[in-house]
Structures are given as structure tokens and as C-alpha cells.
Amino acid sequence: MDFDFSPKVKELQERVSAFMDEHIYPNEERFDREVAQGDRWQPTKLIEELKPKAKEAGLWNLFLPESERGAGLTNLEYAPLCEIMGRVSWAPEVFNCSAPDTGNMEVLERYGKPEHKEKWLKPLLNGEIRSAFAMTEPAVASSDATNIEASIKRDGDEYVINGRKWWTSGIGDPRCKILIFMGKTDPSAPRHEQQSMILVPTDTKGITIERMLPVFGYDDAPHGHGEVNFENVRVPASNLLLGEGRGFEIAQGRLGPGRIHHCMRVIGVAERALERMCKRVKSRVAFGKPVAEQTVTLERIAEARASIDQARLLTLKAAYMMDTVGNKEARMEIAMIKVVAPNMALKVIDWAIQAHGAGGVTTDFGLAQAYAHARTLRLADGPDEVHRNQIGRLELRKYN
Amino acid sequence: MDFDFSPKVKELQERVSAFMDEHIYPNEERFDREVAQGDRWQPTKLIEELKPKAKEAGLWNLFLPESERGAGLTNLEYAPLCEIMGRVSWAPEVFNCSAPDTGNMEVLERYGKPEHKEKWLKPLLNGEIRSAFAMTEPAVASSDATNIEASIKRDGDEYVINGRKWWTSGIGDPRCKILIFMGKTDPSAPRHEQQSMILVPTDTKGITIERMLPVFGYDDAPHGHGEVNFENVRVPASNLLLGEGRGFEIAQGRLGPGRIHHCMRVIGVAERALERMCKRVKSRVAFGKPVAEQTVTLERIAEARASIDQARLLTLKAAYMMDTVGNKEARMEIAMIKVVAPNMALKVIDWAIQAHGAGGVTTDFGLAQAYAHARTLRLADGPDEVHRNQIGRLELRKYN
Amino acid sequence: MDFDFSPKVKELQERVSAFMDEHIYPNEERFDREVAQGDRWQPTKLIEELKPKAKEAGLWNLFLPESERGAGLTNLEYAPLCEIMGRVSWAPEVFNCSAPDTGNMEVLERYGKPEHKEKWLKPLLNGEIRSAFAMTEPAVASSDATNIEASIKRDGDEYVINGRKWWTSGIGDPRCKILIFMGKTDPSAPRHEQQSMILVPTDTKGITIERMLPVFGYDDAPHGHGEVNFENVRVPASNLLLGEGRGFEIAQGRLGPGRIHHCMRVIGVAERALERMCKRVKSRVAFGKPVAEQTVTLERIAEARASIDQARLLTLKAAYMMDTVGNKEARMEIAMIKVVAPNMALKVIDWAIQAHGAGGVTTDFGLAQAYAHARTLRLADGPDEVHRNQIGRLELRKYN
Amino acid sequence: MDFDFSPKVKELQERVSAFMDEHIYPNEERFDREVAQGDRWQPTKLIEELKPKAKEAGLWNLFLPESERGAGLTNLEYAPLCEIMGRVSWAPEVFNCSAPDTGNMEVLERYGKPEHKEKWLKPLLNGEIRSAFAMTEPAVASSDATNIEASIKRDGDEYVINGRKWWTSGIGDPRCKILIFMGKTDPSAPRHEQQSMILVPTDTKGITIERMLPVFGYDDAPHGHGEVNFENVRVPASNLLLGEGRGFEIAQGRLGPGRIHHCMRVIGVAERALERMCKRVKSRVAFGKPVAEQTVTLERIAEARASIDQARLLTLKAAYMMDTVGNKEARMEIAMIKVVAPNMALKVIDWAIQAHGAGGVTTDFGLAQAYAHARTLRLADGPDEVHRNQIGRLELRKYN
DSSP states (O other): OOOOHHHHHHHHHHHHHHHHHIIIIHHHHHHHHHEEEEETSOOOHHHHHHHHHHTTTTOSTTTTTTTTSSSSHHHHHHHHHHHHHTTTTTHHTTOOOOHHHHHHHHHHHOOOOOOIIIIIIIITTTTTTTTEEOOOOSOOOTSSGGGGGOEEETTTTTEEEEEEEEEETTTTSSEEEEEEEEEEEEETSSSTSSSSEEETTTSSSEEEEEEEEEBBTTTOOOOOOOEEEEEEEEEEGGGSSSSSTHHHHHHHHHHHHHHHHHHHHHHHHHHHHHHHHHHHHHHHHEEEEEGSSHHHHHHHHHHHHHHHHHHHHHHHHHHHHHHTTTTTHHHHHHHHHHHHHHHHHHHHHHHHHHHHHGGGGGGGGGGHHHHOOOOOOOHHHOOOOHHHHHHHHHHHHTTT | OOOOOOOHHHHHHHHHHIIIIIIIIGGGGHHHHHHHOOOOHHHHHHHHHHHHHHHTTTOTTOOOOOOSSSSOOOOHHHHHHHHHHHHHHHHHHHHHHHHHHHHHHHHHHHHHHHHHHIIIIIHHHHHSSSEEEEEOOOSSSTTTTOOOOOOEEETTTTTEEEEEEEEETTTTTTTEEEEEEEHHHHHSSTTHHHHHHHHEESSTTEEEEEEOOOBBOOOOOOTOOEEEEEEEEEEGGBBSSSSSSOOHHHHHHHHHHHHHHHHHHHHHHHHHHHEEEEEEEEOOOOOOEEGSHHHHHHHHHHHHEEEEEHHHHHHHHHHHHHHTTTTTHHHHHHHHHHHHHHHHHHHHHHOOOOOOOGGGGGGGGGGHHHHHHHHHTTTTSOOOHHHHHHHHHHHHHHTO | OSSSOHHHHHHHHHHHHHIIIIIGGGGHHHHHHHHHSSSSOOOOOOHHHHHHHHHTTTTTSSSSSSEEEEEEEOOHHHHHHOOOOOOOOHHHHHOOOOOTTTHHHHHHHHHOOOHIIIIIIIHHTTTTTTEEHHHHHHSSTTTTTOOOEEEEEEEEEEEEEEEEEEETTTTTTTTEEEEEEEESTTSSSTTTSSEEEEETTSSTTEEEEEEEEEEBOOOTTTOOOOEEEEEEEEEEEEGOSTTTTTHHHHHHHHHHHHHHHHHHHHHHHHHHHHHHHHHHHHEETTTTGGGGHHHHHHHHHHHHHHHHHHHHHHHHHHHHHHHHHOTTTHHHHHHHHHHHHHHHHHHHHHHHHHHTGGGSSSGGHHHHHHHHHHHHTTTTTOOHHHHHHHHHHHHHHHHO | BBBSOOOHHHHHHHHHHHIIIIGGGGGGGHHHHHHHSSTTTTHHHHHHHHHHHHHHHHSTTTTOOOTTSSSOOOHHHHHHHHHHHHSSHHHHHTTTTOOTHHHHHHHHHHHHHHHHHIIIIIHHHTTOOOOEOOOOOOEEEEEETGGGOOEEEEEEEEEEEEEEEEETTTSSTEEEEEEEEEESSTTTTTTOOOOOOEEEETTTTTTTEEEEEEEBBBBOOOTTTEEEEEEEEEEGGGGGGGGGGOOOHHHHHHHHHHHHHHHHHHHHHHHHHHHHHHHHHHOOEEEEEEEEHHHHHHHHHHHHHHHHHHHHHHHHHHHHHHHHHHHTTTHHHHHHHHHHHHHHHHHHHHHHHHHHHGGGSSSGSSSSHHHOOOOOTTTTTTTTHHHHHHHHHHHHHHOO
């Protein structure tokens, strides 16, 4: 047992931090300005400018473990870097480490056919295109995969896709060329063999973006989250991943890394909120005394620090287990951090908002936006309740 | 002691509810549509259509106690009606009972000169114009009134006003004709005699709306919250309310009713969130069982119901005390509900969001917007921390 | 709606408070000393001395509503008096208002035959004997009445009783002459018609007190809580209350008032803990500053005050509803206060303990004992979880 | 970074667990019986029987790092073993790893003169005698060391000690031969140079045990916690540790390991409570369904598991830092676990109590006693509030 990062990781932490200091933090206002002015749904010039710099700095595709296509980092090595990138919402894309692309690239790497890799994974890894993931449905509690209503039906050499999905993030971006679609190929199969996943190019006929969904008033442009209708969408049968009835299996594989990446990033968000809170309370005086010296303030900072550190350790341990015993054996730890990290972050951000007074709820400090985003993580990839039930069941199983 | 509403109140509750059923709930989508289309900062036709109906129905100016200009209701009688109106964010205006006008009208009624009443109170009571309140400042912790930096300086027959305010709600509305401004006339006076309040017509030279502030991602159009610069703004000396150095006194008087109205409305918001939650969990099935039958769901509903009922009782008691022993004697109860009601509402709304899955964080059920608004109430009119300190001090004083 | 106590109640509050000031608070140490010295399981002389004084002062049997045998107070009138008595754990007995006697007397009054009243109710009302209640069982989750395993079988003119009960409070007291026993007369009857209640004199053959149960480390002598074995205990058939299969019905009737009395008393306990906390923090200095001036302290006092006031209002409302619409219609409110009041008290007492430092966990301030007792109330008469489920179901029923 | 225990630690974990299985768990009832029968304040035969077995098994003095007198384990290596021992309250003594002896032995090892080591440390390490620590005072908030009122005055070749201490744990045990006393040698010195520590044999004239303090009704016999009066107690001047004015320094050194041991043990307590909870809910049925299948139960188990795992990781990290950068550099982590671990344990134990129904608050499952003990840890060695303030200040210092 060793709680120090390896020299390799420390060196990478320094390089990512230096990149953030040089290229990301100084450009936060420019990013907001670019989105505010002009067409919200066009990629920013800023990110396109910065991507080559990150690539050049060797900080590119850090996320992909166990593959020669990635940077050769384990989950445990990637975690602390992901946290640093997560401190600014749009920074991960600069390093080609942003959701949902990382998860999608993992799927293509693990389950894609050679032609899928050539056609989609390669440009994704190069940062030339982006991708989307279409799983959640508005009409049902789709955290229970058996509820999924979308259908994928074989018809000759093709599959015909029908259904309505929402929270298909990134679909609003014109660079988004491919999406992974989850639907049922056989509703009468056993519970976890009904679902399949299939690759759908976004320009296929029959796909309609009904609307872009706001999150607490934010449209999250230019990325955004779409409600998307699929009506008789036809794709080649070879687009099916892994085989009929294996969608649930792929989802499990995909969501492990996806969940842990979300947690790493949201820990970065919490760290930044705490940093802002500390700076704020040192600069404000109320009722004759700096806010920083009030014990209520000190207690919140202490609780924030202890909560962040605990969540980070648990996340790192989950990453360590994914590396050493595999995603399946690590499922309890993954479920735990999926619950712990967003709830922790919400608590910390809420305190930071309160410390900023009315400034906290508006755009000036990024806190309200951070809160809104963290709030979605208690629902995305399965609500807290589903994960807690799973953890509880796994714990009880020890006593069978 | 009697926990039943009087027959008069019950009858009014029924009439307000009936009006909501007939005119408000069925128009919620239309209101959103009107704001989304066209100029966001123009008043909606909808509200202008409904105001005469409310007036005709005798449901107009219900808020103003102890005045022949109002409907003759006490705070205790008004409270349950205010709660019902609060269930829809824009409904109170239809009844001419919306913030910040109600608080401003109370100020004009209690502290205005006859010419102020004629010129500003009358059209406000008629719903012909609207008003704003400029107290909070971006540069300081202005919940401590001694921190206020805005200045009101006598110059001959005029006062000259300088300063920067924000969260001046309603300033974006072209009907907003008058604002009440808080600033210091004498920074060297004793702590609570430095501040004064003065009436400022919104078309006076030197007033600049720097920007409309988003709350989370919502601009709250067409009402909105402005950051406003006042540069050498000159108004007649007679516009000063009550006298130099009495601004803090007026603020205390104004904020009592203002706070309790906010609490009443946010209890209505919580009730509606609980209603939505109950309906939702009855309609969804996950893992083979209606969500409504899971004990986690039942616990949350139970806690929500108990929390709402307790907050309502405390709010009604505060209103009762305002009526019977006065706002000053009721200050502990007012401070308590100011803390209790928004925090309770946030808890309930958060559970309701969770029960709606990813739908909860978007616009479809109004929950994310309700959350954002309730979150501001933990800061508006003094953050929780300031009120808790006051309550704590008042409690400790019992043992002197 | 009116939040003031009636003149009659105010006058009684003053009289009970005066009695507490004169006879109870000054004797707290004496009570502890009497129990500590001599036989712990003998009644104290103190209480026997004070009972005639309370009777003489007209502060006797205040609890029994709707009966000419009581003091003629409604539940709403009794509630604030019960709270005052509850401030000292042994005080209620002085006023003949202590559990479980009050609940048992209510049962005898409502459901007893004339001979039961003559033989048991009369001496109970006179404070000559005490009583016990035998419902909870160690072997099953007996909050679900269908789980109850104790049997009451008809055999000629007698019923034969078998079973093991625990938490039979007061059974250790030699004055305890009668107990009410809950068991099944017909395990095959519909769910809520299997149970019956029967009167059992404590000197009947076959009753064995196995042990007195400690609560945390307190034996609660000389009252105490027994684990009691009933083996072929025979009582006359006429001892059955109301009729076979009506035990659940009686339990519902009995537990309503019993629960509300517990809540009233525990609110008194919370008030006293807050009082102790306020006095303590004013007297202690840490790190150069009175503990009373730290904002953490002020926040806790504020939260305690707001929580107590809300719980009291909800309890009073429940009492009001019991008086006006009956115990059955008031069941949601009763269930709510049953959950709210003990949890609130635990929070307040815990803060008070913390404010007392290491002194808080020992006997010196009565706080640890108060905590232990309040903790039992989250289980006694049904655990929180059962009540929350009931509240949740009642709330959901509104949307059928 | 590595989250696996070393082979050496794993092997020791297995051996300690095996010893617990063979000698500790099967004797829990016997321990209680021995204490209940006979003289409560005599050591149990059981522990004296088991100590040689532990010594023989090589599981002895595992706690003492950086010393050839101990077992040669680092804090990080000892932590997981300490957790296992902590699962039974009296088990650590069997391994000669119990408080306050471990802390006192560390003091003697680090700061004792050779003759102190010969006379006191040697028999302590052999388990022949026990020791006590006298720091906390009833009259002041002694977590602020400057408040300490006890005096240590030089008089020729002796020091004269006066003062009243309480929570001097273990003083009731006749084997307790030596205590470490904290008092002021110079009240006029700078804040942290007023205090000194001195060795006081318990049979010195002038020491009176005023009473043994109950904790939530438990006397914790035969160990117990004394309130002790020191009146003109004279010891040789050479008994002073390290030098006048260095008591605060020693306290800081002593409390680091002491705090972390408490945290390790209380994590063991929490694990055991969760284990009991899981077994209980699997065995009980309420309202037609095993309690284990209710989502409320599953949520609590999940939260318990995630909270325990996080607290353990933070504690292990603190231990790691003590080993690698020293107790002083690890003070923030030590302060964090001092707050986190007991609060976490209380939450988990409280849920376990609730899951056991009324059985949870009595002696049958050890849960109420575990709760009472864990509750003291929020006060012992400094209350939560003091630690949180320290953490807050250290965090804010990053932004100076």
C-alpha cells in the first residue's frame, strides 16, 4: 500500500497543470464569449486552436488503457490527470479526453470490427470527429435496461432502428459523425440478452433532433444534449457490435470507465469550488470580521476538504481495482464512487455558492453551472438509487 | 389555539384555487411560449389578459394588511392564498401580488408622502406600472448594511445618487417606472443610521442597466434581475423616504412582509413539487415494481410531507405574530421561516427531480427552474447564516 | 386560526411551571440519590411525597380527555402541560400523567367493562397502583402486528396466555398490579382481526420477569423495562377487552394518545437541552472567545430553536385534530409527529452534549440519559420506518 | 500508488483474525459475565488468560513504530490490525494494544529517561501493569490547552501537583501503576510553553479518585474513567518529561498516534455493526417481505459501506503520511480522520440499532454500547469543532 503517485504520474500532473495554467484558465472568458456570440452550435475556434497544442505537448488520448492506440496509461494513472482537466468544463476536449467520446472510443477499441476502427475510431482518436451515445429514453425508467423500448430489427442486410432517445450528448455538434445506439433486438429473450448496440452514422436518414435539452437553464452549447427521434433508420447489419443480445454486456463494460471518468472530473470541479470558496471568504468582511474567521466557514471548509479527499481516495481505489482485477470485480467500488463523488461535489459547490452570496447563483464564478452539471451526474448512467441498491445487494451477498 | 382556517379564508382559498384551475395552470405552456418567442423582455399578453379577470374576481391586492387600499386581509389570512399563487412562478403578478412590488407598495403605504402615494402607489395598486428595489451590491457583503457603499448626497434641492447595485429584480421590464434605492447619506453616523432610502424614477438620467443576471441558466425574463449602475443620478430631495438615516429602519419594516411572502410562495412551490413527485412515482416501473412502492420513495414522500407541514405552520405562526404583536416582536419567527422554508423547499424539489430521472433537470416539469429560484432565497434578503446568527443571539439573550 | 394558548391553558402552564420550580427541579438530585442508594426497584419516597401535593394543587390526571374522570382537558389543552412535565423524566408520575399508565387508563376508560373500571381504573386514577403494557416481542418484528406470536386461547371460562414479551415498562415496580397483554386469539383470521387484548393481574401464576432491560447503560430504575415470560397464564374470560379479534383496533386507539404524549414530553426534553446548551456556551471560553459567540454555536442554537418550534406546532396540530376530527382522521399527523419529535430531540440533545464537552456524555447534565431515552422513541410504538411508510402511502392515496 | 496490503500485512491480518475467531468472539459473553459477577473493578481472568496466548502467537505490542521494543510495524502496517482488534471493545488489551497504554508507551519511548523506561515502559510492554493519562479538566474547556488550571510547581527536588482531572481512563484498574499528568509549570509563559507533563505513580499520596464516570450509563468496568483530585501530590523532579514548558509539544506528539488508533478501532466497530445489520435484516420479515429487500435498507447498507471504505482509506493515508513525512506534516490528515471516523461510525451504528428494533438499544447486540463509546470519540482528544477549525485554517493557509 502506497499513497504517493508514481514519478511518471507526478510528472504528468505537472505537465497537465502547466498546460491548464498556460492555455485553459486564461481562456475561460474567451470560451464563454465565443459561445455567446455567433452560432452557439458551432465548435469554438478556441478548442480547435488548443487541440494541436495538447497533442504536441504529448497530452493526448490519455484515457485509453490497455491499448496501443492510447497513451499507455492505466486507469489509476489517468485518474489524477482527468481530475485536473475536469476543473474546467470544456478542458477535457482539448486533450481529446471528453465524454461521451472516451466511452465510445473504449467501445470501438474493445468491441469494434477492424473496419469500425478504421472508419470511426481513428478519426475520433485524432480529434477529427466526435460521437454520441443514445441509450436513455424519455418514456420509461431506462436505468432498468429491460424497460428500453427502442427496437433494432434485422431486415435483410440491414438493421432497422426505431425509438426515441434523449440526453444524447454532443449530438448538436456538427462534428458529431457517429453514434452508438442501444435498443432491443429481441424483447422476448432473457432479461439481459434483449438489448443490442449498433453504430449509426448521424447523417443516416430518419434521424431527427427534436430539441436540445436545457439543464437548469443551460443549453451546454456547443456540445448540448439532444432529444432524438429515430424512425426507420437503416444501417448495415455489420454495424451491430459484438452480436445480438450483447448490448447489456457492452453497456456494463462501457459504463465502468465512463462513470469513473465522470467522478474524476467532478472531483476536480469540487476542488475548484473549494479553492474559489477559500479565496472568497478571505476577501470579504461581514459584521466587522473576515468571513474566513467565522467558525461556520472553517467547519464547511474542513468538511469540504475531508469529503473531497475521501471521495478521491475511493475513486483512485476503484481505478486501481479496474486495473488489477477488472471492471467486473470492481463493480461495487465503481457503484460507490458513482454515488459518492457527485453528491460530495454538490455539497461542496453549494457551500461555495453560499460563500459567494448572490454572486454564487449567477454566471460570474461558474458555480451555478458547476452545480447544474454535477446534479445531472446523480442521474446520468443510472440514478443514485439504482447504484445504492446494487451496492446493498452485493454487501448482503457476503452473508449468504 | 385553533388550526383551522376561518370561513373567510377557506372561501378565498377556494376562489384562488378555482382561478388557478381555470386561468393559470392551463396557460403555463402559453406563458413559456410567449417568452420564448418574440422579445423576451416585453411583458406577456397573457398576464395582461388575466389581470382584469383577477380584479373582476375580487382577487386583487390581497397582500396589503392594515390599509384601506388593500383587500383588508391580515398577514395570516393572506398567507395561505399567497401559497396557492406561488405554485406557478408568474401567477402572483396576475393577482397584483408579486415581488418586489408588494414590498415596495408596503413601503409607499407606510412611509410615503401623499404625493408619492398619488404618483406611484396608485398606479402600482392598479397594476399599471411595476417597481424595483435596489439594495444589494456586487462589491461587498451587503447583508451587513454597514458595508453598503452606494451614496446619497444632498445637493441643494436634490439628492445625488452614486453606486452599483445588482439583483434589482424587475428592472428589465419596460413597465418598471420607479425604484427604491438604498444608500448611505452619512457614513460616519452610528451603524444603523448611516443608510437612507430614496425613490428614483427609472427614467432618470445616469441609470444604466449593465446586464441582466442569469440565475443558474435562467434569465427569468421578462422580469429578470439587473446589475445597475447609478452615476450622478439626481432626484428631488422630497423623494427621500422618512428622513435621512432611517433606511435601515425602513428595510427592517419592508423585509419582514417581503420575507414572509417569499416563504409562503416557496411552500406552494414545494407542495407542487411533491404533487409532481407523487404522480410520477405512481406512473413509473423499475426493476419489476412501481417506484411508488419502494420504501425509499415512501420515506422521501413522508419526510417531504412532514417538512412542508412544519414549515407552513411556522410561517403561519410568524404571520400571526406580525398581525398580533408586530413585525419587530415577530423578528425571530420571521428569521426562522426565512431559513426554514427555502431549505425545506430545496430538499423536496431535489427529491422530486430525482424521482423524475433525467427529466427532472430539464424544463419539462419545471423542477430545475423551481430549484434555481428557491436556491436564490437562501441568499436574497440576507443569507441563511445572517439569519441563523440573529436567531441564535435572540435565543441566548433569554439567559442574560 | 389562532396561535395563542387559551387563558385557561396559560393559567395551567403557569401553575404546572410553578409546581416544577417549587417541587421538581430542586429535587432532581434527591431522586437520583434515592434510586442510587437502597433498593433500586422500590418506588422513591420523593414521588410519593409529591403526588398528594400535585393532587392538592389540582394538577392531577390532566391527560384524560372526553371523560368525567379526568381533568376535562382536551388533547390540545393537555399538550403544553405535558411538555412542561416532560422536562424532568420522573415528573409526569407526580401528576399521575406518566406512561404507560396514561395509555392504559385510556384503554380502560374507553374499552373496559364497569368492573374493570372499578377494580383497575379507579386505583390507577388515584395513583394507588401502576400498570404495564405487554405488546412487543423479542423474536419477531412486532411493529407488524401480524407477526405477533403470543397466544390467547379460550379454555372454558378462562383464557390461557402464552408468549414472551419485552419492553414491558414499569413491570419492575412493585406497585404495578395490572397489565394489558396483546396476543393472537385467532392466527387464521384476517390480518387485523387476529389480535386481542386482555387484562392480566401481575400476580397471576405463570408470569416470570426474565430480566430488566438496560437502555444504553441505564436500567431506568425504579420503573424499568422487563423481558417477561408468560407460560400458561390463566385469567377469567371476562378480562378480554372489547371482544376477540379487536386487539389491533384497541392498539390503534391506545397508541394515538400514547404517541402524542411521548412527543409532547420529548419536546420538553429538547427545550431543556437547548436551555442547558445556551447556559453552557455562555459560561465557557475557548481559544480566547466565549463559545457563545462562535457562529457554529449560533447556527446550532438557531437550528435547534427552529426545529423545536416546528415540531411543537405539528404536535399541537395533531392534538387539535384528535380533538376535532378524531384519532383516526388524525393518523397522518400522529405518524408525522411520532417521527419528527424524537429525531428533532436527538439532534438538539446531541448538540447540547457536544457543547458540554466530555461532561455531556456522563451523568452530570442529564443529557446522555435524555439522549438514550429519546433514542428509544424512534423504535417504541413502531419504528420510524413503519410510520414513514404509512405517511407515504396516505400521501400517495390522494392521487388515486 | 498501490491499494493492496503488503504480503506481510495480509499474513498478519489473517493471524489476528484467526486469533479473534478462536479466542475473542467466543468469549464475549464470558467477559460480560465476569464483569457482571464479582467485583466490577477487578481485571478479568479472561484477559489474563488470553494475553500469554497472544504473546505466544507473536501478536503483541504491534503498535509501536520506529522502536526496537515494538513489533517493528509502521503505522500503515499496524492500522488494519488495529481495526480488527477494535471489533471487540476489550480485545486490544489482549494484544497489549489498548488505550491509553499505547499512547503512554509511545510517550515513554520517545520522551522518557532511561530510568523511566526501565521502571515503567518495560512492565507496560510486558503487560504487567497499566497506565493512565490525566489531561482533561472538568472546570474549563481544556481542548484549549491554555485553559488548563492544574499546576506543577517546583519545590526543591520535587514537583508539587495540584488540580482536578477527569476522564482519566483506566484509573479504576488496580494494575494501573503510573499516570502521565499535564499541568502548567508557568502560566505566564507564551501560550504553548506553559504546560508540562510529568510522571506520577498512582500510589502517591494526595491522589483521590472522586468517582468513576459513567458514559451513557455504562461504567466501562473494569477499565472505567475516573474523576481524580490531585492535592499537593509530590513526585521527584526527575519525573518531569522532556523539560518544563514542553507539555504541549509532547501532547501533540502523543495525540497523533492516539487519535489514529482510536479511528482504526472505531472503523472496526463500524464494520461489525454493519455485519450485524446485514445479518439481522436477512433474518427478519415485516409486512410480508424480508427487511433486507426494502430499498431503505439497501440504501443504508450502501451508504454504510461507502462511508466505512472512505474513512478507512483516509485513515490509512494518514498513517502512511505519519510514516513517510512525520506526525507534524500529517496533522491535517490526522485531524480529518479524527472527525470523520467517529461520525461515520455513529451513523452506521445508529442504522444498525434501528435495524435491530428495540433490541438495538439494549445490551443484546452490543450496539448501544458501541454507540456510547463512539460518541465519546467526538469529544476525547479534542472535540470535532476544534479539529474542524484547525483543518479549515490549514486549508485557508494555502491561499496566503
